[in-house]
Amino acid sequence: MAWVTQTLSSSLGRKVIMSLTGLFLSTFLIVHMAGNLQLFKGDGGRAFNEYTYFMTHNPVIMTVSYLLYTSILVHALMAFVLTRHNQASRPVKYAYSKPEANSDWSSRNMGILGTILLLFIIIHMRTFWYEMHFGSVPMAEYDGKQYKDLYAVVQVAFGEWWYVLLYVICMGALGYHLAHGFQSGFQSLGVRHKKYTPLIEALGKYFFAIIIPLAFAAMPIYVFLQVHHII
Amino acid sequence: MKINLKVWRQKNNNTPGKLVEYHLDNVSEDMSFLEMFDVLNDSLTRKGEDPVTFDHDCREGICGMCSMYINGRAHGPQTGATTCQLHMRSFNDGDTIVVEPWRARSFPVIKDLMVDRSAFDRIIQSGGYVSVNTGSARDANEILVPRTIADEAMDAAACIGCGACVAACKNASAMLFVSAKVSQLAILPQGHSEHKERAERMVAQMDAEGFGACSFTGACSVECPKSISLDHIARMNREYLGAKLSSDNVQG
Numbered sequence: 049m050a051w052v053t054q055t056l057s058s059s060l061g062r063k064v065i066m067s068l069t070g071l072f073l074s075t076f077l078i079v080h081m082a083g084n085l086q087l088f089k090g091d092g093g094r095a096f097n098e099y100t101y102f103m104t105h106n107p108v109i110m111t112v113s114y115l116l117y118t119s120i121l122v123h124a125l126m127a128f129v130l131t132r133h134n135q136a137s138r139p140v141k142y143a144y145s146k147p148e149a150n151s152d153w154s155s156r157n158m159g160i161l162g163t164i165l166l167l168f169i170i171i172h173m174r175t176f177w178y179e180m181h182f183g184s185v186p187m188a189e190y191d192g193k194q195y196k197d198l199y200a201v202v203q204v205a206f207g208e209w210w211y212v213l214l215y216v217i218c219m220g221a222l223g224y225h226l227a228h229g230f231q232s233g234f235q236s237l238g239v240r241h242k243k244y245t246p247l248i249e250a251l252g253k254y255f256f257a258i259i260i261p262l263a264f265a266a267m268p269i270y271v272f273l274q275v276h277h278i279i
Numbered sequence: 280m281k282i283n284l285k286v287w288r289q290k291n292n293n294t295p296g297k298l299v300e301y302h303l304d305n306v307s308e309d310m311s312f313l314e315m316f317d318v319l320n321d322s323l324t325r326k327g328e329d330p331v332t333f334d335h336d337c338r339e340g341i342c343g344m345c346s347m348y349i350n351g352r353a354h355g356p357q358t359g360a361t362t363c364q365l366h367m368r369s370f371n372d373g374d375t376i377v378v379e380p381w382r383a384r385s386f387p388v389i390k391d392l393m394v395d396r397s398a399f400d401r402i403i404q405s406g407g408y409v410s411v412n413t414g415s416a417r418d419a420n421e422i423l424v425p426r427t428i429a430d431e432a433m434d435a436a437a438c439i440g441c442g443a444c445v446a447a448c449k450n451a452s453a454m455l456f457v458s459a460k461v462s463q464l465a466i467l468p469q470g471h472s473e474h475k476e477r478a479e480r481m482v483a484q485m486d487a488e489g490f491g492a493c494s495f496t497g498a499c500s501v502e503c504p505k506s507i508s509l510d511h512i513a514r515m516n517r518e519y520l521g522a523k524l525s526s527d528n529v530q531g
Contacts (some may be wrong), residue, residue: 054531055523059452059492060482060516130492134450137384143287143298144377146351147522151496156449158494232291232495238517240510 060236062130067236069123070229074256076116081263088270093199094190100198104180124166131159154224155232161225168218176207206271215268219261227257280367281305283375284319286331292387298377308368310353311429313338313345315367319399320348332391340364340504343439345444347392348379353443353502361441361504379443383451385488398488399456405484406477407460422468434464437505444499444507450491455499458515459507465518475522482519 055061083103086096103109147156176273178245179185179201188197230252234240240250273279282303289296304320306315313335313403320330336344345362349355355365370376378392386394396429436459444455461478470477493512500509 051523051529051531058482058519059486059490060519061523063516064520065491134452134491134494135490137451138382138384138449139384142348142379142382143285144351144352144379145348147447147496147498149352149356150447150498150501151449155494155496224475228495235509236493236515236516238515238520240514262358 057082059130059133062126063236065126066123066130067233069119069126071233072115072119074226074230074233076119077256077260077264081260084267085263087199087267093188093197093202097195097197097201097204098190100180101195104196120166120169124162127159127162143209152228155228158225158228161221164218164221165225168214168221171214175211196266202271203275206268207275209249209272212268212272214266219265222264223257223261226260227253229257280308280370280372282315282367283373285375285377286319286392287379288331288391289380291390296391297390298379306367310367311338311363312347312349312365312367313363316362332389332393334393335363338363341439343441346381346394346396346441346443348381348446349401350377353381353446354441354504358501359504359506361439361443364504370498381446383442383445383490385451385453385490386442386445394442396440396442398490399442399453401488402453402457402481402484403440403460404408406473406480407464407475409464410471410473424467425464428466432463432467434505435459435507435511436462438503438507439505443502443504445490447498447502448491448494449496449498450494452493452499453485453488454493454512454515455503455507455509457481458511461515461518462511465514475520475526476528478515478518478522479526479528482515 056065081101084096086099089095126233164264171190176198180198185196185198188195188199206215231245231249234245239245270279284301284303285298286301287296288299301319301323303315303319306318310318311447313333316331316333323330334344334346336342338345340361340363343361345354347354349362350366354360354362356369357365380386380388380392381394381396383394385398386396389395438456438459440456442453442456445451445453448454461474461481464477465474495509495512497509500507
């Protein structure tokens, strides 16, 4: 098995790990965004709470969720290892450098953007995931069946303007992270083709970097406006 | 033209260096950047000072020896050209120009602006070749190569090994250099037979030399004097993964 560890610890192998975990996390975003669109339903949270019940009780979803937690950890840890290695590759910095002349800002700052996103994930999971699994969530009853009322937790959290602002800023970071990360992930796997690369780039630039973050940012804003009876 | 220079002066790799200012009053805009340095060195020598050490050879943009990081960019503000092909008309009268050596752990400074790029030689020695029996030359048309493949291999082979890719990369990664060689040989029939071992060995040597990993910022390709495409990096990733998964090399 020496070849496996050797491959995964090579610079190219590490990028493959970054790519596979990153692309898996990207696909998760689609599911997470689509599911949370229930927040816009305006039915007092019933659809959202039923969806939450499904997500926490379906065995397939629960199995995939462990893969998800692992991916987040591996992606972050590997990024840390790579960043340290990359920084060590240039011990003396340039006195004067103009990187903006040859590359995009987001491509050079994936580490900073990723750190913001990791902090966001910790805050986000503390507020909702932790409360759902280990905290005290009020109950709601639909058709005689008891559901954890996560929607109430959402309303409390997104009722705070600073919490909404934090989410909107972090979704900006998500957009920039994915603007580079999604298409770059395919390059690490060697997927580059005249026919498909333009499609992958467009998907990354418009769908993952703009539509997904906008949809996520709209959720706290919408709930905030609703809680405060502005809409 | 009047030019203010801030040049990196460093005695050797064990001594810390610093930027030193020089002023040149009679610089012709038709001079190449290296000729401007010749003028500077001439005046330094006349004053009994140590001239600035820098690498250069053909001064035709094809040998890959010149290696200056000029005003924050590898080979200066021009794209698709080496330092020797950069002319003073690219600058304005009275400009201050900062000149530094390539900066990478794998390219230790020898003196001033000259760095040791033998890491590239060792990467080439690890697999950047085609094993052939010596003897009389084979007939030119014995091995058929489609024109498009020949062109693509030629684009990769245009790499002059100057190291601008490493210098420009935020990670000091040598991916563009290594991939140009891996790619060039992998797509030609002469090199294809050894393509798996080549990808494995050259990547292993690249890592052993201490270059960084690839973030696909694309800076290397923009600063490359031969404008070598990122296509080759993707192909090397493909070659390497394919080789690791399918070669007989179990030991890694």
